[in-house]
Structures are given as C-alpha cells and as structure tokens.
Amino acid sequence: MMKRALWQGLLAGTTGVLAMTLGEKAEQRLTGRPDSHVPARTLERLTGMREHSGRQPVPVNLAMHAGQGALLGVLRSVMAHAGLRGPWSSGKFAVVRVTSDQILENATGVGAPPQTWPRRELALDLLHKTVYAFVTGAVADALAARSGPGPGQRHAAMRPGRQSDVGPLPRRR
Numbered sequence: 001m002m003k004r005a006l007w008q009g010l011l012a013g014t015t016g017v018l019a020m021t022l023g024e025k026a027e028q029r030l031t032g033r034p035d036s037h038v039p040a041r042t043l044e045r046l047t048g049m050r051e052h053s054g055r056q057p058v059p060v061n062l063a064m065h066a067g068q069g070a071l072l073g074v075l076r077s078v079m080a081h082a083g084l085r086g087p088w089s090s091g092k093f094a095v096v097r098v099t100s101d102q103i104l105e106n107a108t109g110v111g112a113p114p115q116t117w118p119r120r121e122l123a124l125d126l127l128h129k130t131v132y133a134f135v136t137g138a139v140a141d142a143l144a145a146r147s148g149p150g151p152g153q154r155h156a157a158m159r160p161g162r163q164s165d166v167g168p169l170p171r172r173r
Contacts, residue, residue, distance in 0.1 A: 013073015016136030083150025
C-alpha cells in the first residue's frame with residue numbers, strides 16, 4: 001500500500017497545487033493582489049540558502065509552493081488508502097494543509113499567525129488551500145478506490161453506523 005500511496009499522493013498533490021495555483025492567478029488578476037514571496041523566504045530559511053531582499057526568485061518560490069503541496073499529497077493518499085475518503089476527509093486535510101504552512105512559516109520567523117492577518121488575506125488563503133485540499137482529495141480518492149475499500153471502510157461495512165460493540169477487522173497474514 002505504501003508504495004502506491006507514495007506515487008499516487010505525489011500525483012494527487014501536484015494536481016492539487018496546479019489547481020490552487022491556477023485559482024490564485026485568476027484571483028490575482030481580478031483583485032490586483034501581488035504574488036506572495038513567503039514560500040521562497042520560508043524555503044531559504046529552512047535550507048540555509050542565501051536570503052534575498054524584496055522580490056524572491058521565482059524558481060525558489062515555485063519549488064516550495066509545489067514541493068510542499070506534492071509531499072502533503074502523500075498524506076492525503078495514505079488517508080484514502082486507509083479508507084478516509086470523500087468530502088469529510090478532504091475538509092480535514094484542508095486543515096492539515098493550512099497547519100503545515102503555518103508551522104513552517106512561523107517556526108522560521110517568515111510568517112505570522114493567521115489570526116493576525118488582514119481578514120481578506122486570511123479568507124483568500126483559506127479559499128486557495130481548500131481548493132488544493134479538495135482537488136488533491138478527489139484525485140487521491142479516485143486512485144485509492146482502484147484498490148478497493150480501505151480497512152476503515154471494510155470495518156464500517158461490518159455494521160453500519162457507529163457501533164461500540166464491533167471489534168477490529170481480523171489481521172491480514
């Protein structure tokens with residue numbers, strides 16, 4: 001499962017990043033909002049690269065933006081293979097995506113906690129991360145479904161609804 005989850009997750013995460021980026025670019029055209037250079041600054045701090053003042057190098061910005069999204073796609077793929085699929089799981093994953101950004105940006109001193117941001121910026125960031133999470137989830141779910149139901153889904157099928165008296169699935173040998 002893990003080998004499949006890895007390549008499927010990278011594919012799902014990359015697809016999610018592409019959708020998010022296209023949405024961001026469309027929104028920026030409409031609103032006039034400039035590009036964010038936070039991804040590049042974060043990667044520079046994480047790797048010890050020479051930091052640039054002002055406008056950041058586009059390849060560094062894209063490397064962090066796309067790399068983080070692709071890698072997090074692996075987690076969403078593992079979720080899908082375990083049986084955590086659908087909109088509820090994609091919603092949970094959206095929180096993971098925002099949290100990942102915030103840990104890296106705040107730990108490096110590049111970003112500030114979201115509750116301190118202007119409300120418009122916060123709403124746009126949450127919108128774009130949600131698009132990423134749901135597109136990534138749709139791709140991860142579709143790819144994982146080709147392998148059949150996950151263990152969590154098989155367990156749930158034993159007795160519908162949340163039941164306290166349903167033991168775990170038998171171990172696979």
